[in-house]
Amino acid sequence: MNEPSPVGRRWIRVGLLCSRRRTVNKTLQDVMFCLLSATLTSSCTADTAPGEPPDADPFAATPADGPAPEIGPAPDDYRPTAAGAPSTDIWIGRLERADDGTLIVTGLTNATDRDGYDNQPSFGPAGAALYYTSAVDSTQTEVFRIGLEGGATEEVNGAASGDPGTAGRATPADTGQQVTRTPGASEFSPTVIPGQDALSAIHEERGLQYLWRYGTDGTDLGPIFATVEPVGYHAWADERTAAMFVLGDTPTLQVGDALSGEVRTVAENPGRSIHRIPGTAAISFVRKVTEDEWWIEGLDPATGETERIVRTLPGREDYAWTPAGEILMGDAAALYAWSAAGGWSEVPGVAPPVQLSEASSTAPGDISRIAVSPDGTRIAIVRSR
Structure with missing residues (x-):
């Protein structure tokens, strides 16, 4: 196994905690991947299982960053x-x-x-x-x-x-x-x-x-x-x-x-x-x-x-x-x-x-x-x- 980087070593403890939260047996590769994830997010969470979509639309009818864009005529050189x-x-x-x-x-x-x-x-x-x-x-x-x-x-x-x-x-x-x-x-x-x-x-x-x-x-x-x-x-x-x-x-x-x-x-x-x-x-x-x-x-x-x-x-x-x-x-x-x-x-x-x-x-x-x-x-x- 390759020696962990200094960043990886800092997160070994977090990675081990992440691996214990899993409910299935994990291979060495899974644990190493959990360490990598920890360096990016400071925690390791499972993917959300597919479920029914929510009744209410979570997004507003218009963009939150401003009015809907106006799309005018295409430029002459548009391809x-x-x-x-x-x-x-x-x-x-x-x-x-x-x-x-x-x-x-x-x-x-x-x-x-x-x-x-x-x-x-x-x-x-x-x-x-x-x-x-x-x-x-x-x-x-x-x-x-x-x-x-x-x-x-x-x-x-x-x-x-x-x-x-x-x-x-x-x-x-x-x-x-x-x-x-x-x-x-x-x-x-x-x-x-x-x-x-x-x-x-x-x-x-x-x-x-x-x-x-x-x-x-x-x-x-x-x-x-x-x-x-x-x-x-x-x-x-x-x-x-x-x-x-x-x-x-x-x-x-x-x-x-x-x-x-x-x-x-x-x-x-x-x-x-x-x-x-x-x-x-x-x-x-x-x-x-x-x-x-x-x-x-x-x-x-x-x-x-x-x-x-x-x-x-x-x-x-x-x-x-x-x-x-x-x-x-x-x-x-x-x-x-x-x-x-x-x-x-x-x-x-x-x-x-x-x-x-x-x-x-x-x-x-x-x-x-x-x-x-x-x-x-x-x-x-x-x-x-």
């Missing part, structure tokens, strides 16, 4: 983001463990399998649905959903149409159910808001990009923040705190309270992959120190304090967490897992040659974005076509 989107697929598989506890992926299925942009997957809180961004034409994207009830990822290709899946589908409706319908605008990065029957997404309209809210039925609930723009990516630390990648000459990471409207800049030059660290109220992001030195760091949204976790794979910024505290990251067509105890290692079952389900008609390409279900049993991987 929708969707116009430059690459052709990508979302692959879904089972995330399992070998006898020695290492991760493996089984049953990879190309869940979208069409020419066009299908990307930015995010699981619902119960893991029974996958939300994602899909290009409906060459200039517009919408939010779509794939149902995963029953646990058979081999069946997701026919989720909407009953069709077992063929290559070159003409429309995204062949693979998923459309959630949003916003002619003249696009949505990106759909994410279920903790404690709500609602999604947050980046709403792009006429050259402006705001963090927006929609019901899971697609109802337009309006902007969450009025003064934060242009938002590129985001994640939720808790039911009210959002971390946002904000574009600019120097991109910034900003933390906003959706109830009070308070927004603070906490870091500069972050990467696009922002996540809540499982079991905590901390956020992780990639800090690009130099062109070739990138670190995944943890952020305490309440204090703005950060802590380095691990250096990324060279030139890679997309990653995801497992509930046990591993970090998953792709490099070309291979998937790697990092743990505090073991460092980086390749995850079997992802890089070609790999056994695919019969529903998959295309070979998997290079990996970019990754999502893991809250219970850690499913994985969604974005791959180039």
Whole structure:
């Protein structure tokens, strides 16, 4: 085992207390992850179990930081983001463990399998649905959903149409159910808001990009923040705190309270992959120190304090967490897992040659974005076509 850093040693006592609060047997890796979480949040809390959404809407009808933005005519040089989107697929598989506890992926299925942009997957809180961004034409994207009830990822290709899946589908409706319908605008990065029957997404309209809210039925609930723009990516630390990648000459990471409207800049030059660290109220992001030195760091949204976790794979910024505290990251067509105890290692079952389900008609390409279900049993991987 690697010697703990001075910061880690300061939190050993806290980490041991955290580990005793768990009701299941924990491995050495779990305890080390709890220590890391303690350095960021000073406590270790369990993820909130999925439950019924509250009766009252916790967010006001208008943003707390100001009046709803007015969206005027698009600039003459405006080019929708969707116009430059690459052709990508979302692959879904089972995330399992070998006898020695290492991760493996089984049953990879190309869940979208069409020419066009299908990307930015995010699981619902119960893991029974996958939300994602899909290009409906060459200039517009919408939010779509794939149902995963029953646990058979081999069946997701026919989720909407009953069709077992063929290559070159003409429309995204062949693979998923459309959630949003916003002619003249696009949505990106759909994410279920903790404690709500609602999604947050980046709403792009006429050259402006705001963090927006929609019901899971697609109802337009309006902007969450009025003064934060242009938002590129985001994640939720808790039911009210959002971390946002904000574009600019120097991109910034900003933390906003959706109830009070308070927004603070906490870091500069972050990467696009922002996540809540499982079991905590901390956020992780990639800090690009130099062109070739990138670190995944943890952020305490309440204090703005950060802590380095691990250096990324060279030139890679997309990653995801497992509930046990591993970090998953792709490099070309291979998937790697990092743990505090073991460092980086390749995850079997992802890089070609790999056994695919019969529903998959295309070979998997290079990996970019990754999502893991809250219970850690499913994985969604974005791959180039």
